Every structure is written in C-alpha cells, then in structure tokens.
Amino acid sequence: MTSERPDNYPALPGIRQRQLHDIEGMSVRILEAGYETPNRPLVLLLHGFPELAWSWRKVMPVLAQAGFHVVAHDQRGYGGTTGWDGRYDGDVAAFRTHAYALDAMRVVFALGHRSVAAVVGHDFGSMVAAYAALVRPDVFRSLAMVSFPFDGPPALPFGDADHAPTPPGPPLAAQLAALPRPRKDSMAFFASPEAEADMLHPPQGLHAFLRAYFHVKSANWSGNYPHPLTSGSAAELASLPTYYIMDQALGMAATVAPDAPSPEQAAANPWLPDADLDIYVRAFRRTGFQGALNWFRCHTGAIGRSEIALFSGKTIEVPTLFVSGKADWGTYRKPGALERMRTTTPRMAGVNLIDGAGHWVQQEQPERFTSALIGFLQEQGTEP
Structure with a gap:
C-alpha cells in the first residue's frame, strides 16, 4: 500500500x-x-x-x-x-x-x-x-x-469411514462458464489478479466507476427486484444482475458502466452526494483496492x-x-x-x-x- x-x-x-x-x-x-x-x-x-x-x-x-x-x-x-x-x-x-x-x-x-x-x-x-x-x-x-x-x-462428512468418496461434480465456475452466455461469479472476479487494475484505473475514471457501482446495487436502479432462489443451479444464478454474476469476458468496470446514472441522476442522489462519494474516491485512489480484495481471495x-x-x-x-x-x-x-x-x-x-x-x-x-x-x-x- x-x-x-x-x-x-x-x-x-x-x-x-x-x-x-x-x-x-x-x-x-x-x-x-x-x-x-x-x-x-x-x-x-x-x-x-x-x-x-x-x-x-x-x-x-x-x-x-x-x-x-x-x-x-x-x-x-x-x-x-x-x-x-x-x-x-x-x-x-x-x-x-x-x-x-x-x-x-x-x-x-x-x-x-x-x-x-x-x-x-x-x-x-x-x-x-x-x-x-x-x-x-x-x-x-x-x-x-x-x-x-x-x-x-x-457441514463436515460424518460416519463415512467405510464409504468410498463421492466424486465431486464440476465446480460452479465451470458450470457458469459453460452456459450459452458464459458467466462468472463476481466473488471469483474480486479474487482474481486483474480485479484491482480493472477497478482502480477504469476507462470511465474512478469516480464514475464508484458512482455506477453504488448506483446499480441501490434501490435507485430499476433492475433490482430480488427474490429467493430455489435450485442454486448455474442457470438460475445467471438470472441475478450482472454485478453479481458477470459476463465472463468483462471486468466490473465494464459491467456497471451501461447502467451508470445520468449526470442529472447522480447530482440528485440524496443519500450519496458527490462530496460524500469523493471520500471513497480519494481513499481508494490512495490505498488501491488490493488489500480489500485480499479478503475475497x-x-x-x-x-x-x-x-x-x-x-x-x-x-x-x-x-x-x-x-x-x-x-x-x-x-x-x-x-x-x-x-x-x-x-x-x-x-x-x-x-x-x-x-x-x-x-x-x-x-x-x-x-x-x-x-x-x-x-x-x-x-x-x-x-x-
């Protein structure tokens, strides 16, 4: 740091x-x-x-x-x-x-x-x-x-001393990648070596990236209608917003950019005005994201x-x-x-x-x- x-x-x-x-x-x-x-x-x-x-x-x-x-x-x-x-x-x-x-x-x-x-x-x-x-x-x-x-x-295996191990199924990452529209979990992205540069030096700039990231995960974004999931299959997980289940080829900066608020919407945000957002921008510009991302790893x-x-x-x-x-x-x-x-x-x-x-x-x-x-x-x- x-x-x-x-x-x-x-x-x-x-x-x-x-x-x-x-x-x-x-x-x-x-x-x-x-x-x-x-x-x-x-x-x-x-x-x-x-x-x-x-x-x-x-x-x-x-x-x-x-x-x-x-x-x-x-x-x-x-x-x-x-x-x-x-x-x-x-x-x-x-x-x-x-x-x-x-x-x-x-x-x-x-x-x-x-x-x-x-x-x-x-x-x-x-x-x-x-x-x-x-x-x-x-x-x-x-x-x-x-x-x-x-x-x-x-839960840990119990009473399995006399049983042959059950072969594991394909990992979730492989299941998501195999979908017709290949996907990846944002948790896995945050744990990847490319995550910090993607978010710290995005094409739209750090302020615009964080503005979009806070926006899409808030009630301000019209795409958030959460509901319980039933199967937990890769196909069902892919119904989540892309800030959680991302397109495989994209980083987080490109993922949230299309749904960024307009300048007028950002200026009218009552719970995160630019002066408050700038606190985050200055902090992460100084420290980078990698220390924070290491928890995900x-x-x-x-x-x-x-x-x-x-x-x-x-x-x-x-x-x-x-x-x-x-x-x-x-x-x-x-x-x-x-x-x-x-x-x-x-x-x-x-x-x-x-x-x-x-x-x-x-x-x-x-x-x-x-x-x-x-x-x-x-x-x-x-x-x-």
Missing part, C-alpha cells in the same frame, strides 16, 4: 476521529460517537466493500443519542488504517476473516471495553461480525448482520474454508438480527442462506427488509435502519 498519510474524514457534529496504535501491528482509524459519557454500552460497526467507516456516518449520532458508545473503524485494507500489506503476492492470509475478527476485538479492548452490546456488520463485514459472535460470544454479546446472511460453518479459497470448518456444527448463541434493503439482492445471493441462517442463529430476533433501500441500507434509509437496530437492542434489554 502507499505510504502517503491518509486524509482525515470531514468533521461531523458529534463524531470524532482518531488513530488507535499497535492494533495487530496496525494503526487503526476509528470514528467515535457517544464517547463523552463513560461506561456506556459499546456498539461496534463493521463496514463492507468497497466502503469505509464513513459509511456509518448517518447512523452513529442517532445511536449515540440513544445512549450508546458507537465506534466504526476502517477495517484492514481500507482507508485511514495503515500497516497492512496490500500486495497481491504479499501475506494473503493476513486478510482472512479470523484476522478481521481479531482486529475488531483488539479495537474493543483498546477502548477499555470487555464486551460490546452489539457488533453490526454490513456486506463482508456481516461475515466478520458473524464469525466474531460465533467464536467469542462473551465479547460480542449480540449480532446484527446487514445485507448478507451467515448460514453457518460447512481468502473467503473463496482454501484459507476461508479451513478456518470456518473448525466450527462445523456450532451455532451462534447470541441474540441476532438480520437487516437488508428490500431491493438488495445480497439477501438471496447465496441460495438458501437466509433459511439456513435461522438454524445457525437459534436466538434470531427477526428479519427486517427495509423499503426504499438496496444494498447500502444504512446510507439509503438511515432512519429506518437505526430504528430497527435500536429496537433490537432494547428488546435484548441493552439499556444505556
């Missing part, structure tokens, strides 16, 4: 920013609200891809007003957190989910808390939050997953499978909430995950799909999102 000093976020009322040093060898930038009053219960917010702690700017003051100490940090590979190796040929294992969960716990402890009232994770941050609650329920005492449901560790590869398989059969034993936008395909992206999540989280408090929001629900509909989160915390008896 670049050694340039990261820009500060713009000042926001009621929110301060600072660096926490020596967090797993990193300097971690945090945003913090409700810090003035000691001994408040802590709510930890974990952003997704391609986002930053800045993504929580609209909900942090409201949570603080409700009596919580609220913290969001730039996760490993992102923004103002420094000290990570973002090379493609660097230490990829440093970006596994386990490392992100440990980072989160170190932030909690550094701030003088032994536990959090809730860990809230969006997008890939939902996977990190779920993993943290799975392995350390004493620290992460309730869980809110946003946009991506965690359906539990994989772990998650989709052997590292991710092996670390989560250790917990096969274990459930999340803390109160849990799932929140997503009604226009967010992330809810159904992994066929059957939403249904399996209920078994993985026996203390599930509810599934809340919010009107008028797509994938960026805490930015698109911050009032409805924060109301759902505060209601969940109050139901668990988490009183400031």
